[in-house]
Amino acid sequence: MATVDGATRRRPGRRFWASRGRGPARRGVHPGRGTATASALAAALALTLAAGCTNGPAPADDGRGTDRPASRTDTGTAAAVGQVLAVKIDNVRAARPQTGLDAADIVYVEQVEGGLSRLMAVYATRLPKTVGPVRSARESDLELLRQFDRPALAFSGAQGKLLPLIDKEPLEAVTPQDAEDAYYRGTEKASPHNLYLRPHRVLPSAPGEAALTTGFRHGPAPDGGTxxxxxxxxxxxxxxxxxxxxxxxxxEMTTDGAPTVTADGRRLAPPTVVVQYVDVRRSGYHDVLGNHTPYTQTVGSGTAEVLRDGRSHDVRWLRPTATDGTRFTTRAGTPVAFAEGQVWVVFAQRP
Structure with a gap:
């Protein structure tokens, strides 16, 4: 039985294989289904071995990560599986500084029980050595992740009634029970703020920017702004x-009045920050103390602020269905481009 935070759980029929001797950490390969041919399994195993996964203890990690650009074919298109890695990351004071946040392409900020915050970091262009602390999933995550092609979602557990919904989602669940070799407990923080993920034991390599099917665009800043x-x-x-x-x-970021830094003390400074105004309502789920979980609705439309290049731009956002990415446009309908580099999206209650 899983709880909201810190619990692992078994999910028969949806088990994600860690790469340590039990199969490739890739979508579409599951134990007991009997649909993969021997040649396909051999090819997948060869890919995993080539990725250099090891069985040794967790390495010391400075939080800076390792660049893993996607391989490319002669035509210049990405030769990767296209599966991003999304990780639910703790964001209370006891969990900071986090590890591996600076390597994420996108960091989503959502409200959870008690008015606190939690992060979802999405990795596509590089995989850090370690990410964490890893915490539990929420109902809102399922809608948000539908925009990606069968993403791998790393999380520590979920409220028991939410698990059947996760089972039905087009994603690969990666919990300590699903992929125990991909996780370890650190020693510098107290439980439950010390669970860490080794991304390279989940994905053999970073899929590349093309896997970020978000609707985001990079390019020159829009005209105007404040x-x-x-x-x-x-x-x-x-x-x-x-x-x-x-x-x-x-x-440069500050969280709850303190500088937001990496594990080695460097201040986080994303080039683009989006404050996206959405409906945040009470869901039917709650934590062990009875606090109801907020549901952040990311399908629909509304207003947002795009911060880049020292200016704030008032824009509109549109996401017609869960399988669409979010498009941002000026009031006149011109697409808004983001600066190159990491994007933070902070979901705020609609005025």
Whole structure:
């Protein structure tokens, strides 16, 4: 039986194989189905071995990650499976500083029980050595992840009534019970804030930018905008401040009044921050204390602020269905491009 935080669970028929001697960490290959041919299994195993997965103890990790660009064919198209890795990451004070956040392509910020915050980091262009601390999934994650092609979702557990919904989703669940060799417990933080993931034991390599089927665009900034030095977003029990650094060409982050840093002490400064106004309502799920889980609705339309290059742009967002990415446009309908580099999307309650 799983709980909201920190629990692992068994999910028969949806088990994700870790690469340590039990099969390839790839979608479409499951124990007991009997549909894969011997040649397909051999090819998948060869791919896993070539990726260099090891059975040794978890390496010391400085949080900086390792660049793993996707391989490319002669035509210049990405030769990767197209499966992103999404990781649910703890964001309470006891969990900071997190490891591997700076390697993510996108970091989503959502409200959870008690007005606190939790992160979902999405990896496509590179995989860090370690990511964490890993925490539990929420109902909102399922809708958000539908935009990707069968993503791998790493999380520590979920509320028991939510598990049947996760079973039905087009994703690969990666929990400590599903892929025990991909996880370890650290020693610097107290449980439950010390569960870490080794991404290379989930995906053999980073799939590449083409796997980010989000609707996001990179390019020149839109015309206009308001010069902005700092922007703060508040949840009932959490707050985020983004302060423009001309030197770093990014928005230096502060979380709950303290600098947001990597495991080796470097300040996070994403080039683009999106404050997306959405409906946040009470769901039918709750934690062990009875606090109801907020549901963040990311399908629909509304307004947003795009922070880039020291300016704030008032825009509109549109996501017609769960399988669509989110498109951002100016009031006149012109597509809005983001700066190259990491994007943080902070979901805020619609005014």
């Amino acid at each position: 010069p902005t030095r700092s922007r703060t977003v508040r949840y009932p029990s959490a707050r985020f401040t983004f302060t423009w650094s001309q030197e770093r060409r990014g928005w």
